[in-house]
Amino acid sequence: MNTLRIAQECFLSLNANKLRSFLMMAGTIVGIAALTVIMAVGKGTEKKVMKRVNAFGTHAIMVTAGGGKGFSPPQEGITTLRLEDAEAIKNEISGIEVEAPFAVKMGMPVKAGSNQVQTIVMAVAPEWHDAFDWYPSDGDPVTEEDMATMSRVCLLGTLAAKDLFGQQNAIGEYVQIGNVRFRVKGILQTRGVSPMGDDFDSRIVIPLSTGLRRLFNQDYISNIRVKVKDPAQISSIADEIRRLLHERHHITPPAEDDFAIFSAADVAKVARGISGILTLLLGALAGLSLLVGGIVLMNILLISVGERIKEIGLRRALGATRRDIFAQFLMESILITTSGMVLGSIFGWIITVGLARVTKMTPVITWEPFALALGFALLVGVFFGVQPARRAARLEPVEALK
Amino acid sequence: MNMIELENIDKTYVTASVETRVLKRISFSVQKGEFLSIMGTSGTGKSTLMHILGCLDKPTDGHYRLDGTDMVSLNDDALSHLRNNKIGFVFQQFYLLDRATVLRNVMLPLIYTKEYPEDAKEQAEKLLAAVGLTERATYRPNQLSGGQQQRVAIARALINNPALVLADEPTGNLDSKSGADVLAVFQKLNREGRTIILVTHDRNVAEHANRIILLKDGMVAEDRVISSPLDADAESRAEAEKEMSK
Ligand SMILES: Nc1ncnc2c1ncn2[C@@H]1O[C@H](COP(=O)(O)OP(=O)(O)OP(=O)(O)O)[C@@H](O)[C@H]1O
Numbered sequence: 001m002n003t004l005r006i007a008q009e010c011f012l013s014l015n016a017n018k019l020r021s022f023l024m025m026a027g028t029i030v031g032i033a034a035l036t037v038i039m040a041v042g043k044g045t046e047k048k049v050m051k052r053v054n055a056f057g058t059h060a061i062m063v064t065a066g067g068g069k070g071f072s073p074p075q076e077g078i079t080t081l082r083l084e085d086a087e088a089i090k091n092e093i094s095g096i097e098v099e100a101p102f103a104v105k106m107g108m109p110v111k112a113g114s115n116q117v118q119t120i121v122m123a124v125a126p127e128w129h130d131a132f133d134w135y136p137s138d139g140d141p142v143t144e145e146d147m148a149t150m151s152r153v154c155l156l157g158t159l160a161a162k163d164l165f166g167q168q169n170a171i172g173e174y175v176q177i178g179n180v181r182f183r184v185k186g187i188l189q190t191r192g193v194s195p196m197g198d199d200f201d202s203r204i205v206i207p208l209s210t211g212l213r214r215l216f217n218q219d220y221i222s223n224i225r226v227k228v229k230d231p232a233q234i235s236s237i238a239d240e241i242r243r244l245l246h247e248r249h250h251i252t253p254p255a256e257d258d259f260a261i262f263s264a265a266d267v268a269k270v271a272r273g274i275s276g277i278l279t280l281l282l283g284a285l286a287g288l289s290l291l292v293g294g295i296v297l298m299n300i301l302l303i304s305v306g307e308r309i310k311e312i313g314l315r316r317a318l319g320a321t322r323r324d325i326f327a328q329f330l331m332e333s334i335l336i337t338t339s340g341m342v343l344g345s346i347f348g349w350i351i352t353v354g355l356a357r358v359t360k361m362t363p364v365i366t367w368e369p370f371a372l373a374l375g376f377a378l379l380v381g382v383f384f385g386v387q388p389a390r391r392a393a394r395l396e397p398v399e400a401l402k
Numbered sequence: 403m404n405m406i407e408l409e410n411i412d413k414t415y416v417t418a419s420v421e422t423r424v425l426k427r428i429s430f431s432v433q434k435g436e437f438l439s440i441m442g443t444s445g446t447g448k449s450t451l452m453h454i455l456g457c458l459d460k461p462t463d464g465h466y467r468l469d470g471t472d473m474v475s476l477n478d479d480a481l482s483h484l485r486n487n488k489i490g491f492v493f494q495q496f497y498l499l500d501r502a503t504v505l506r507n508v509m510l511p512l513i514y515t516k517e518y519p520e521d522a523k524e525q526a527e528k529l530l531a532a533v534g535l536t537e538r539a540t541y542r543p544n545q546l547s548g549g550q551q552q553r554v555a556i557a558r559a560l561i562n563n564p565a566l567v568l569a570d571e572p573t574g575n576l577d578s579k580s581g582a583d584v585l586a587v588f589q590k591l592n593r594e595g596r597t598i599i600l601v602t603h604d605r606n607v608a609e610h611a612n613r614i615i616l617l618k619d620g621m622v623a624e625d626r627v628i629s630s631p632l633d634a635d636a637e638s639r640a641e642a643e644k645e646m647s648k
């Protein structure tokens with residue numbers, strides 16, 4: 001085919017002038033490399049973000065007693081978060097699907113026979129199961145009746161069950177938490193690592209009333225877990241909760257809060273970290289490189305058309321049509337940008353692998369950036385190649401041969 | 403049969419409101435198999451006429467028929483195809499691509515042919531052999547002497563087996579020995595039946611043809627047959643001896 005033969009000519013011409021070809025390629029190389037890195041980093045980050053958000057709960061807001069930045073465990077000795085606060089939130093704020101107050105104690109000693117562990121014990125309301133989407137895989141959940149009777153029952157995380165009872169069936173057995181004996185009524189589903197970094201499955205859950213009165217001996221709670229109906233409203237509901245608690249706790253900003261609110265949106269923000277800014281900067285670099293590279297490409301091509309007027313005239317004399325000449329120069333442009341794209345993708349890929357080595361980022365390499373890069377390369381090649389190609393094709397053979 | 407028929411060809415250039423009438427009512431015909439020289443001093447319109455004959459340019463007025471087809475009415479694409487398969491060009495400046503090998507240069511017109519011959523490479527090699535450059539097939543043009551480059555250009559002009567070969571001052575940039583070699587190639591081609599039109603300002607070059615048309619002020623001043631053309635082969639041998647005895 002004629003087109004194929006012309007493409008061969010392009011290759012020959014680009015190969016003959018390597019420095020010029022490289023200069024024409026440079027912008028595309030940088031642009032595509034940046035694009036590849038962005039996509040890989042972005043993909044990796046989103047994966048990490050989604051994992052964190054999912055672990056936290058996509059619909060979840062957590063109110064924690066005590067100030068503190070980020071998502072931290074409740075501060076010991078903060079007594080200001082109360083069941084009445086939870087009650088008020090439930091009554092006064094709409095858009096909440098379920099709300100569960102609970103109290104947490106870290107490092108509680110737990111015994112079963114000769115086995116002993118120290119772990120987190122959570123005293124929870126029955127709604128807690130729904131609020132966390134965390135149910136017993138075996139046995140029964142915490143119920144209203146447990147609450148009313150302050151029954152001494154508990155549910156074990158799978159790891160806690162294993163540490164305390166080995167392979168033995170724990171349900172119906174007894175454990176001693178602090179000085180109180182509890183009957184194991186259920187085993188919780190395996191859940192994995194918590195957003196705080198510890199293992200959910202080593203935790204133990206007891207009824208809230210039992211915990212407050214019989215074990216912890218306190219009248220305050222450490223957390224309120226809220227699950228909203230619509231995740232789009234998560235930020236506004238979090239703001240309303242903050243306002244309500246300010247009012248109830250008589251806090252006027254800028255005075256420091258005695259509670260912290262953390263939502264799925266905050267989790268995503270923290271997880272994204274600086275990669276958002278990085279993506280923005282690299283995006284600007286990619287766009288700018290492709291644009292500037294395209295303009296450079298066009299200008300060098302225009303110069304090259306000028307330098308090659310004789311060649312164009314000769315080709316016309318030997319039988320090239322205007323379309324053949326147009327095709328040759330356009331294909332040179334496209335060949336430049338697609339070669340640049342291949343090199344850029346390789347560089348981008350190398351940089352991505354390097355980034356994965358030296359930073360905590362976990363870039364993900366997929367086929368999409370390469371497809372996108374090819375699209376961009378063709379676009380830039382065509383867009384900036386048309387003008388020079390048209391100029392070349394417009395030349396009159398006699399004029400060109402002068 | 404007349405291969406070329408020119409009838410009252412006029413060419414007028416208009417630049418910045420100045421009109422230059424370069425060709426004035428040129429009429430002549432060329433038969434298949436002729437070797438014609440178009441001669442004239444600088445600026446008389448030889449190249450202009452050759453561009454019209456080669457369908458690189460159109461006359462302002464008049465008729466040009468090639469093998470019975472009216473060239474003036476054809477569009478750009480049709481003329482391009484016609485140049486590709488009917489006409490072979492040889493220029494004073496050779497116009498070879500230095501980035502390609504000699505062999506590839508010879509094959510250049512094949513890029514634009516409708517049907518790429520399967521034995522393209524063999525054909526090109528055969529033509530290089532005919533101009534005595536078999537050994538130089540893989541060279542770059544800038545590694546060759548002027549005479550060798552011009553012979554590459556001739557091989558290139560012949561690759562599509564054109565009915566007509568047009569040469570504009572093909573020996574203009576060559577020394578006398580190389581010039582004689584190039585002319586010898588043309589004479590051989592003509593003996594094999596090829597129609598050749600050679601443009602030159604040099605009477606000694608022109609007289610290698612069978613016929614000379616003399617242009618003066620854009621008009622045909624003289625049209626005569628050369629009964630005994632100069633023998634380029636003999637001249638080439640004589641030049642070689644001169645070199646030897648030096
Ligand atoms: N594009 C053009 N515009 C205006 N005038 C032109 C153009 N091309 C050629 N001419 C004029 O036409 C005349 C003939 O030019 P042409 O090139 O045909 O001469 P020539 O016989 O080939 O001369 P030489 O032997 O020097 O090559 C010259 O006077 C030239 O200035």
Ligand SMILES: [Mg+2]
Binds near residue numbers: 448449450570
């Ligand atoms: Mg001339």
